[in-house]
Amino acid sequence: MNIFQEIQRRGLVNNASSGLAELLAKNDSVAFYAGFDPTAPSLHIGNLVPLMAMRLLQKAGHKPYILLGGATGLVGDPSGKNQERPLLSEEVVQANLLGLRTQLEKFLAFEGTHAAVIVNNAEWFARMGYLEFLREAGKYMNVAYMISKDIVKRRLESGISYAEFSYQLMQAYDFWYLYTHYNVQIQLGGSDQWGNITAGIEFIHKKCGKEVQGFTVPLLTRADGAKFGKSEGDNIWLDPAQTSPYRFYQYLLNTADEDVEKLLRVFCEEPLEKLEEIMHEHRQAPHLRHAQRYLAASLTRFVHGEEALQRAILASETLFRKGSEENLHRLRATELAELFETLPHATAPLSxxxxxxxxxxxxAAFPAFFPSKSEVRRLIQAGGLTVNRRPVTDGNLRPDRSWLLHNRFLLVQKGKKQYFVLRFE
RNA sequence: GGGGAGAUACCAAAGCGGUCAAAUGGGCUUGACUGUAAAUCAAGUGGCGUAUGCCUUCACAGGUUCGAAUCCUGUUCUCCCCA
Incomplete structure (x- = not known):
């Protein structure tokens, strides 16, 4: 099986240019790239999809370039948006850039013969004047062609600024720049990037008469229709400060049976036969969630490391498997402190x-967890508030120090899955 | 430039002088069932020490009225048709 078939069979190819398979088949090492705009301080789990494709390509001997959009991030990509986006300030873009760079460095190999390289398109755009851009880039793109892109077409009614309209030209120029300076011949990106990628292919064809290739990875969706990687409207971030490893692990553990095979193929690098075995075992006893556990462990380890994974597993086991009231009271102070660190928590004075x-x-004194007293009362009425594993049936009960575990902690549970640890001191 | 329609809670959408904290659907939260699933069923979904009670909400600012989401005036914004 060649590398193109491999990424295809893993469900990592949504759209590909016609010469891609041949290019990869005929060359031992081709340089390729994907761009990441610094629109947020952290990558999210969805960004991992193109990165997984990049890892596979790199392992197969191809050379990855990561393009950070220090310049394009200042303009704003209209792709996948139905509204003009607000401009980000240079400070924000700079800060985001730093965050992304450190994260990205974890996911590809930066040493060896096919070492990954990070470039920033501010390098060339910052020193280019407007006239030069018009003459060197603008001259080679036809407005009719640019307007015919789905992204632009959809926005013509509701409005698109000249800046966002120009985005595809900037990205096309990026591709050309990487092609001429580093012989980068393939661009990949999310499915919404197809228009921009083909614009680059077209651009290079016109400017150099050469043919380059591109492909997109699919947008992962879940069986319930939601976008993969969103939870309660918020992204699952790779930054542990924004999405704790525990939450990250739990999100994946809760993957629906219908989705788990697809996600295993995308995110786990074991041979496909091995993944097949895992699915086989899973189907024998779906309630054990063998596949989900494998997926969650594998990806949490990949993103957060072994230690964070073990913490996440320990917390999950403590809360969900051995989560009886007696077991809770048997926990040692150090174990509770560990839970406190792992779960959403808050500290308050004993007073x-x-x-x-x-x-x-x-x-209600913890508005981050309980926005109002009415909400707490409602929850109690529905039987959904649990303190130290014991359901609270009377909201007027007066709490006292005897409730505390190890004189400090309170494990509060909202429904079945949402845990908070309160620490008093 | 001319004519018309509209702005209601997270979203969609009723309500057109009191019985409106505002129908209904979706979403979301919780409960039952379960595998920390899916499907299904049930409850809840502005705030308040829980109350045939009070407070804040129906684009914004004023006004009429015992009483306004509902009527009037102005402002802002959106959509449609004609030019």
């Missing part, structure tokens, strides 16, 4: 506990 006249008041 808060002493002065709270009801459970409702105490909970």
């Amino acid at each position: 808060l506990l002493d002065e709270a006249s009801t459970v409702v008041d105490l909970m």
Whole structure:
């Protein structure tokens, strides 16, 4: 099986230019690239999809370039947006750039014969004047062609600024720049990048008369219709400060049976036969979630490391498998401290506990977890509030220090899956 | 430039003087069932020490009225048709 078939069979190819398979088949080492715009301080789990494709290509001997959009990030890509986006300030872009760079460095090999290289398109755009851009880039693109792109067409009614309209030309120029300076012959990106990628192919064809290739990875969706990687409207970030490794692990562990095979193929680099075995075992006893556990462990380890994974597993086991009230009281102080670090938590003075006249008041003192007293009361009425594993049935109960585990901790549970640890001191 | 329609809670969408904290659907939260699933069913979904109670909400600012999401005036924004 060649590399193109491999990435195809893993479900990593959504759209590909016609000469891609041949280019990869006939060359031992081709340089390729994907761009990442610094629109957020962290990558999210969805960004991992093109990165997985890049890893596979690199392992097969091809050379990856990562393009950071220090310049394009200042303009804003209209792809996949139905509204003009607000301009990001240079400071924000700079800060984001730094965050992305450190994250990206974890995911590809930067040493060896096919070492990955990071470039920033600010390098060439910053020193280029407007006239030069018009003459060197603008002259080779036809407006009719640019307007006919889906992304642009869709936006013509609702409005698209000249800046965002120009984005595809900038990206096309990037591709050309990497092609002429580093012999980069393939561009890949998310499925919304197809228009920009083909613009680059067209551009290079016109300017150099050469043929280059491109492909897109699919946008992963879930069986329930939601975008993969979104939870309650928020992205699952790779930055542990924004999405804790525990939450990251839990998100993947909760993957629906219908989706898990697809995700295994995308995110786990084991041979496909091995993944087939995992699925086979999973189907024998789906309730054990063998496949989900494998996926969650593999990806959490990949992104956050072995230690963070073990913490996430330990917390998950403690809470969901051995989560009886007795077991909770058997936990040692160090184990509780560990849970505190792993789960969403808050610290408050003991006086808060002493002065709270009801459970409702105490909970409402933590607005990050409980936005209002009404909400707490509602939750209690529905039987959904649990403190230290014991359901709270009366919201007017007065809490006291005897509730604390190891004189410090309170494990609060909202529904079945949402845990918070409160620490009093 | 001319004519018309509209702006209601997270979204869609009823309501057109009191019975409106505002129908209905989706979403979301919780419960039951379960595999920390799916499907299904049930409850909840502005705030408040829980109340035939009070407070803040129906684009914004004023006004009429005992009483306004509903009527009037102005402002802002959106959509449609004609030129």
